[in-house]
Amino acid sequence: MCQMLSSFVRLRDDCVLCRKLSNAKNESEFIFNGGHNFLVYKSPFAQKWPGALMAVYKRHIYEHSQIRGSDLLDTLQSLVCLEKAIMKVTKCKRINFVKFANVANHLHWHIIPRYYQEIHLDKCSWELNHLSIEDLYKNSDLDFFQKTSSLYSNIKKEYTFEIHHRESSYFGCALFLRTRDSKKRHLIWKYTLEEIINNARENPKEWECLLMKRNYFDFAWDFIGGNSDINEFPEFTMLREVKEEVGWNIKSYKEVCRQWKQGTIKGFVYLAIPDESQYMEDEPPRIQCDEVQTVKYFNLHEILISEQFSDSVKGRVKAFIDKRADFLSIDS
Numbered sequence: 001m002c003q004m005l006s007s008f009v010r011l012r013d014d015c016v017l018c019r020k021l022s023n024a025k026n027e028s029e030f031i032f033n034g035g036h037n038f039l040v041y042k043s044p045f046a047q048k049w050p051g052a053l054m055a056v057y058k059r060h061i062y063e064h065s066q067i068r069g070s071d072l073l074d075t076l077q078s079l080v081c082l083e084k085a086i087m088k089v090t091k092c093k094r095i096n097f098v099k100f101a102n103v104a105n106h107l108h109w110h111i112i113p114r115y116y117q118e119i120h121l122d123k124c125s126w127e128l129n130h131l132s133i134e135d136l137y138k139n140s141d142l143d144f145f146q147k148t149s150s151l152y153s154n155i156k157k158e159y160t161f162e163i164h165h166r167e168s169s170y171f172g173c174a175l176f177l178r179t180r181d182s183k184k185r186h187l188i189w190k191y192t193l194e195e196i197i198n199n200a201r202e203n204p205k206e207w208e209c210l211l212m213k214r215n216y217f218d219f220a221w222d223f224i225g226g227n228s229d230i231n232e233f234p235e236f237t238m239l240r241e242v243k244e245e246v247g248w249n250i251k252s253y254k255e256v257c258r259q260w261k262q263g264t265i266k267g268f269v270y271l272a273i274p275d276e277s278q279y280m281e282d283e284p285p286r287i288q289c290d291e292v293q294t295v296k297y298f299n300l301h302e303i304l305i306s307e308q309f310s311d312s313v314k315g316r317v318k319a320f321i322d323k324r325a326d327f328l329s330i331d332s
Contacts (some may be wrong), residue, residue, distance in 0.1 A: 001050070003020070004024060004033055004039070005021060005024075005058060006058075007146055007175055009045075009058055009059055010060070011012070011060055012060050015104065015105070015106050016059055016062055016104050016106075017056050017104045017106035017108055018106060019238040020039075020041065020056060020175060020234045020267075021039060021056060021058060023231070024039050024041075028202045029041045029042040029054075029319070031053065031152050031155070031156060031157040032156045032159070033135055034055055034078055034080075034082065034159070035074070035078050035163065036053040036058075036071070036074060036078075036327075037057060037067075037071055037074060037078060037243065037297065038056055038057050038058055038075070038078070038079075038108075039055070039056050040053055040054070040055050040082065040156075040159075041053065041054045041055075041056065041058075041254075042054070042152065043110045043111070043112065043246065044063055045110055045112045045129065046126055047115055047237060048125075048128075048129065048131075048133055048136060048176060049112050049114065049115070050090070050113075050126060050145055050151060051086050051089065051092070051113045051151055052110065052112040052113060052125075053082065053086065053110070053111050053120075053155070054108055054109065054110050054111075055079060055082060055101075055108060055109045055111065056106070056107075057075075057106070057107040057108060058105075060106055061106075061107050062105055062107060063101075063107065064099070064107070066107070067107075069263060070261070070264075071192070073169060073264075074215065074254050075203055077166055078163065079097075079109065079111075080166075081159055081162035081163050081278070082111055082162075083095050083097065083278065084157075084158070084161055084162050085113055085155050085158035085159040085161075085162055086111055086113050086155055087113070088158050089151065089154045089155045089158055090113040090115070090118075090151070090155075092113035092114055092115050092116060092296050093114050093116050094113075094114050095111060095112065095113060095114065096110075096111075096114060096125045096126075097109065097110075097111055097112075098110050098123055098124075098126065100126075104137040115137070117137045117138050117139075117164070118136055118138070119136060119137065120136065120137055122195050132143070135163050145287045148204070158186060159194055163194060163330065164230060166230055167227055167228075167229070167230070168227060168228035168229060168230055168231075168232065168238070169227075169266070170228045170234050170265070170266065170267050170268070171225055171226060171227050171228065171234065171237065171259075171266065171267030172225055172226075172228060172233075172234030172235055172236070172237035172238035172239075172241065172267060172268050173222075173223035173224060173225025173226070173241070173267065173268075173269055173270070173316075173331050174210075174224045174225055174241075174242050174253070174270055174272035175223065175249070175256060175269055175270065175271050175272060175316070175320065176209060176210035176224070176268075176272055176274065176279070176297075177200055177207055177208070177209050177210075177271065178207070178208050178209075178210075178280045179206060179207060179208075179331040180205075180208055181206070181297065185280045186277060188273065188274070189251075189277070193252060193254045193273070194254075196273075197254070197256065197320075199323075199331055200251070200300065200320075201320070201321050201323060204300040204311075204321050205299065205300070205301045206279065207299075208294065208298055208299050208300065209297065209298060209300060209317065210224065210284075210296070210297050211223060211224075211295065211296060211297075211298055211313065212224050212246070212292045212293075212295045213247065213292070213293040213294050213295070213296070214291065214292070214293065215290060215291055215292055215293040216291060218308065219293065219315060220263070220310055221296075221308065221309055221310075222272075222310070222312075222313060223269070223313065223316065224241060224242055224245050224246060224292075224295075225237065225242075225267075226241040226245075227240050233266040234267060235253070235255070235268065235270060238250075238253070238270050238272065239253075241255055242272065243296070245286075245291060245292050246284075246286035246287060246289070246291065246292070246295065247286055247287030247289075248274045248275070248276075248279055249274065249275045249276075250272050250274060250275065251272065251273045251274060251275040252272075252273045253268050253270045253271060253272045253273065254270060255268055255269070255271075255272050256270065256271050256319075256320050256327060257314070257316065257319040257320055257324060257325055257326065257327060258325070258326050258327075258328060259270045259315065259316065259319075259328075259329055260326055260327065260328050260329075261328070261329065263273045266329075269316050270319070270320075282297065301319065303317050304317060304318055304321075311329050312329045315327050315328070315329040316329075319326075
């Protein structure tokens with residue numbers, strides 16, 4: 001992972017958690033470096049809830065609203081990975097996740113596992129911290145608290161696994177085009193990608209694109225594609241998703257536009273040419289995929305004026321026609 005603390009981070013001498021950050025390697029409660037945004041310590045709640053952790057933000061800020069936009073997504077994803085790691089290792093029933101600010105005015109979180117053996121599972125852990133272990137657990141087993149020697153090293157191991165396997169925030173999707181005139185469709189394989197792009201942009205009413213109807217969530221029409229795996233480039237995501245969702249191979253492809261959301265790139269759209277002409281048919285052959293209900297070609301112009309398509313689908317088509325390399329979409 002990254003270095004413990006950047007030399008550019010300014011901490012305060014009068015803050016107890018800033019001191020914990022700057023002296024982490026000498027802290028008995030320090031567990032591991034959580035990445036770019038926080039360090040992980042054993043939580044004070046761990047005395048009664050083994051496996052409880054405290055994540056301390058690496059900058060002296062007070063509220064979530066002060067996290068920089070460029071750090072917000074990574075911070076949230078990393079905290080979720082921490083939660084997953086605790087649940088996997090402790091096999092707890094659920095998690096109490098809390099941000100306190102009454103003891104130390106420095107952004108930090110406590111992630112507390114709640115166990116099946118507890119008596120008061122209907123109450124939050126911080127409401128119960130005044131109770132003894134005997135009053136918290138049914139038939140309190142001291143071994144339950146003694147078998148924690150490898151607990152935190154296992155949580156660190158699982159956290160590293162979750163971080164390396166978390167889903168990417170990017171997507172890659174395919175724009176499959178065909179001419180409305182079926183007699184001209186065979187010409188696509190004679191055109192260059194630039195010629196196809198220019199022709200479709202100049203005559204959008206004469207061109208159609210393929211959409212798939214999702215078989216989950218909102219059952220909406222969408223481009224064939226999906227979210228990238230960790231460290232996977234979006235173009236390879238597009239190729240993989242096409243193979244997984246319809247079973248096609250791509251002969252050639254070219255990036256045509258990038259979709260943005262909240263100030264960052266969300267994904268990439270690629271003109272994709274399949275390797276067989278049969279995929280231009282009204283009912284193109286495809287593999288059966290649980291995620292795909294059906295596929296169908298729609299006229300580019302009709303997509304823009306129809307209410308049955310999402311803003312995301314319309315935005316991609318409009319950006320392509322308008323020669324806009326970048327565009328925004330509210331529902332991407």
